[in-house]
Amino acid sequence: MAKGRVAIVGYGNIGRFALDALLEAPDLEPAGVVRRRAERDESMPDRIPVVTDPKELGRVDAALLCVPTRAVPETAERYLAAGVNTVDSFDLHGDELVALRRRLDGAAKARGCVAVVAAGWDPGTDSVVRALLEAMAPRGITYTNFGPGVSMGHSTVVRALEGVADAVSLTVPMGTGVHRRLVYVELEPGASLDAVRERILADPYFKNDDTRVIQVPSVRDLVDVGHGVRIERKGVSGRTHNQRFAFDMRINNPALTAQVMVAAARASLRLAPGAYTMLEIPAADLLPGDKEDLIRRLV
Amino acid sequence: MAKGRVAIVGYGNIGRFALDALLEAPDLEPAGVVRRRAERDESMPDRIPVVTDPKELGRVDAALLCVPTRAVPETAERYLAAGVNTVDSFDLHGDELVALRRRLDGAAKARGCVAVVAAGWDPGTDSVVRALLEAMAPRGITYTNFGPGVSMGHSTVVRALEGVADAVSLTVPMGTGVHRRLVYVELEPGASLDAVRERILADPYFKNDDTRVIQVPSVRDLVDVGHGVRIERKGVSGRTHNQRFAFDMRINNPALTAQVMVAAARASLRLAPGAYTMLEIPAADLLPGDKEDLIRRLV
Numbered sequence: 001m002a003k004g005r006v007a008i009v010g011y012g013n014i015g016r017f018a019l020d021a022l023l024e025a026p027d028l029e030p031a032g033v034v035r036r037r038a039e040r041d042e043s044m045p046d047r048i049p050v051v052t053d054p055k056e057l058g059r060v061d062a063a064l065l066c067v068p069t070r071a072v073p074e075t076a077e078r079y080l081a082a083g084v085n086t087v088d089s090f091d092l093h094g095d096e097l098v099a100l101r102r103r104l105d106g107a108a109k110a111r112g113c114v115a116v117v118a119a120g121w122d123p124g125t126d127s128v129v130r131a132l133l134e135a136m137a138p139r140g141i142t143y144t145n146f147g148p149g150v151s152m153g154h155s156t157v158v159r160a161l162e163g164v165a166d167a168v169s170l171t172v173p174m175g176t177g178v179h180r181r182l183v184y185v186e187l188e189p190g191a192s193l194d195a196v197r198e199r200i201l202a203d204p205y206f207k208n209d210d211t212r213v214i215q216v217p218s219v220r221d222l223v224d225v226g227h228g229v230r231i232e233r234k235g236v237s238g239r240t241h242n243q244r245f246a247f248d249m250r251i252n253n254p255a256l257t258a259q260v261m262v263a264a265a266r267a268s269l270r271l272a273p274g275a276y277t278m279l280e281i282p283a284a285d286l287l288p289g290d291k292e293d294l295i296r297r298l299v
Numbered sequence: 300m301a302k303g304r305v306a307i308v309g310y311g312n313i314g315r316f317a318l319d320a321l322l323e324a325p326d327l328e329p330a331g332v333v334r335r336r337a338e339r340d341e342s343m344p345d346r347i348p349v350v351t352d353p354k355e356l357g358r359v360d361a362a363l364l365c366v367p368t369r370a371v372p373e374t375a376e377r378y379l380a381a382g383v384n385t386v387d388s389f390d391l392h393g394d395e396l397v398a399l400r401r402r403l404d405g406a407a408k409a410r411g412c413v414a415v416v417a418a419g420w421d422p423g424t425d426s427v428v429r430a431l432l433e434a435m436a437p438r439g440i441t442y443t444n445f446g447p448g449v450s451m452g453h454s455t456v457v458r459a460l461e462g463v464a465d466a467v468s469l470t471v472p473m474g475t476g477v478h479r480r481l482v483y484v485e486l487e488p489g490a491s492l493d494a495v496r497e498r499i500l501a502d503p504y505f506k507n508d509d510t511r512v513i514q515v516p517s518v519r520d521l522v523d524v525g526h527g528v529r530i531e532r533k534g535v536s537g538r539t540h541n542q543r544f545a546f547d548m549r550i551n552n553p554a555l556t557a558q559v560m561v562a563a564a565r566a567s568l569r570l571a572p573g574a575y576t577m578l579e580i581p582a583a584d585l586l587p588g589d590k591e592d593l594i595r596r597l598v
Contacts, residue, residue: 020537024437097598098591118598125431127598129546131582132424134597135562136548136555138323138586238319238561240554247428248545249435255539256435262537263434277583277598280590283430284578291579292397298433299396299417299426299576 005031006265007054007063007084009075011041013152013225014089015066017258019048025262027288032057060084062114062265066258073100076115080107085268087261089120091153097123097277105275115275119264120257121249122146124278126229129247131279133233137243140235145173149227149253151181154205158183161199163191166219173230174210181211186219227253263287304330305564306353306362306383308374310340312451312524313388314365316557318347324561326587331356359383361413361564365557372399375414379406384567386560388419390452396422396576404574414574418563419556420548421445425528427577428546432532436542439534444472448526448552450480453504457482460498462490465518472529473509480510485518526552562586 004027008018011033022030023045032049034057040050054060062085065075069091076086085108090100097118104115118124122144130142147170154169161167166186171179183200187193197213200206216222228250237243249256264278267285284294303326307317310332321329322344331348333356339349353359361384364374368390375385384407389399396417403414417423421443429441446469453468460466469481482499486492496512499505515521530546548555563577566584583593 017537017539020539024535024537093598094595098595101591101594121435123598125435128431128582129428130597131586131593132427135582135585136420136424136550136558138558236323237551237554237558238316238323240316240319240551243551243555244549246545246547248547250543251435252536252539252542255536256542259435259437259536277594279583279594279598280581282579282581283427283434284576286434287430292400294430295400295576295578296393296397298429299392299422299578 001027003027003029004061004266004269005029005057005059006262007031007034007057007060008066009034009054009063009079010066011035012066013254014258014261015064016041016043017255018064018066018261019044020255021259021262025266025288028262028266031060034063054079054082054084062087062268064258064261064265066261073103076104077107080104080111080113080115083111083113085114085116085265087116087119087264087268089124089257089261090118091120091123093123101275101277108275109273112273114268114271114273116264116268116278116281117275118277119261121251121253121260122229124257124260126231126247128278128283129231133231133235133245133247136245137233137235137237140233140243142231142233143175143177145175145177145230145232146179147171147173147228150223150225154181154183157203157205158185158200161196161203163188163196163199168219168223179209181206181209183211183213184216184219184222185213186217187215225253227251300326302326302328303360303565303568304328304356304358305561306330306333306356306359307365308333308353308362308378309365310334310349311365312553313557313560314363315340315342316554317363317365317560318343319554320558320561324565324587327561327565330359333362353378353381353383361386361567363557363560363564365560372402375403376406379403379410379412379414382410382412384413384415384564386415386418386563386567388423388556388560389417390419390422392422400574400576407574408572411572413567413570413572415563415567415577415580416574417576418560420550420552420559421528423556423559423577425530425546427582428530430578432530432534432544432546435544436532436534436536439532439542441530441532442474442476444474444476444529444531445478446470446472446527449522449524453480453482456502456504457484457499460495460502462487462495462498467518467522478508480505480508482510482512483515483518483521484512485516486514524552526550
């Protein structure tokens with residue numbers, strides 16, 4: 001069977017790992033990389049085309065949108081309008097995610113395409129775990145404990161503040177879904193640590209958490225993309241209390257995100273037109289190979 | 300919206316907990332209990348009919364087959380032929396499960412029905428976890444570590460042996476998917492412990508495991524239906540090694556099995572005709588309520 005041809009749109013943090021995952025997939029192949037400028041990266045094999053216009057890549061079955069969350073809606077619509085399935089790792093939850101799914105559902109169905117939204121690990125595979133735990137014990141409380149690991153969103157917010165040359169914000173789990181934020185900052189010459197700390201603590205991203213601000217000479221020396229999560233639920237199956245569940249992982253963050261996106265791209269080739277979150281995709285569709293073989297091996 | 304009416308077929312270990320789970324479900328209701336003899340149990344609310352023929356229950360949308368695994372194929376075919384969706388917790392893996400799914404797929408499609416097979420926790424929700432972990436890290440090894448907890452299958456095998464009055468077999472996890480079996484036996488008068496031990500160790504259910512046989516005065520005093528599992532995977536996302544995952548649960552075994560069957564019955568009312576394992580069912584279909592609300596809350 002012909003391999004599914006998948007384009008990588010954006011070649012930052014996630015895009016590089018998406019190329020790895022596509023090169024390792026038995027049933028998919030990279031159609032190429034789409035960037036604003038057609039610059040090659042030394043890590044790319046020569047046979048991977050780098051283009052600015054996806055039309056130069058020939059047949060493309062699906063596009064992995066490795067772009068910032070705010071750029072996802074328009075980028076996805078553009079690819080869907082061209083008849084290409086899309087996969088994004090949109091990282092907002094709640095109403096904004098529901099709105100994206102609605103918007104792309106229309107765009108996808110209009111062209112007989114599939115859009116998989118929020119296909120990372122949280123939102124993404126963690127969401128599936130939360131749903132499974134609720135199916136197993138419908139009453140109870142689920143706690144999602146992140147980290148320790150870098151929060152890209154929080155780091156970006158701090159970097160934009162006056163007096164900050166560079167920053168990284170770590171999320172540290174304190175149990176029962178409560179987190180501490182450790183913000184490491186490199187100050188601009190003449191900036192005051194106290195003033196920067198005040199700006200950070202006043203920001204809506206930080207003001208509800210236990211936030212500590214620490215000045216360091218080099219932020220770059222601290223950065224590691226390892227991350228983790230522990231999802232815990234204690235709940236009731238039927239009328240039987242004290243059912244206990246935990247899901248724990250310790251992972252390279254962009255590598256896992258990219259791998260989930262590749263699995264979602266595979267699923268997109270099997271689903272009916274429309275937009276899907278990971279909750280709406282059968283686990284078997286994420287994996288290569290014959291369905292009965294998967295059942296024999298994994299069920 | 301009218302509640303889905305679900306019959307409970309068999310009222311043993313699992314059936315009792317299935318009634319609890321149905322009584323707690325917001326969108327389903329118990330149509331009644333089907334038994335070989337229409338005997339009531341003191342735990343049943345008066346309004347729950349107990350019958351020998353499911354036709355006496357009026358409209359039935361789905362049947363939970365709370366019967367032994369060997370009785371599943373024929374019972375399921377009978378209900379599917381009558382136009383009723385079925386859910387079973389068939390507990391064999393591999394070829395036997397694939398054969399059951401094929402057989403019920405035909406029977407279900409012939410009547411526009413849905414059969415969900417192997418809807419327990421292993422096979423069942425554990426299978427979904429194993430598939431998710433493989434989607435997240437396609438290369439690597441998954442270990443499923445069961446227990447400590449009673450193995451119904453192993454206990455039944457020992458009870459059937461000559462010289463055994465009662466027995467219970469515990470599965471004890473020794474790590475990396477290796478298990479010890481602790482077999483507690485109550486002997487028949489005059490039976491020899493050494494002879495019983497030899498029979499147990501020669502049985503194919505035990506001969507490949509580290510099996511210890513222990514004589515006790517009362518097996519009944521030892522029985523607790525608590526069980527657990529720890530699924531571990533260390534693998535590779537793309538080309539990034541050392542991705543680590545663990546899923547752990549400590550649960551009442553029949554209560555969880557029954558709850559998963561009820562969630563699968565709900566899904567059966569939403570799926571296209573055919574037979575499904577849990578791998579083939581989107582997680583959202585297992586849960587009550589509006590899909591966008593689920594996405595807003597869980598993704």
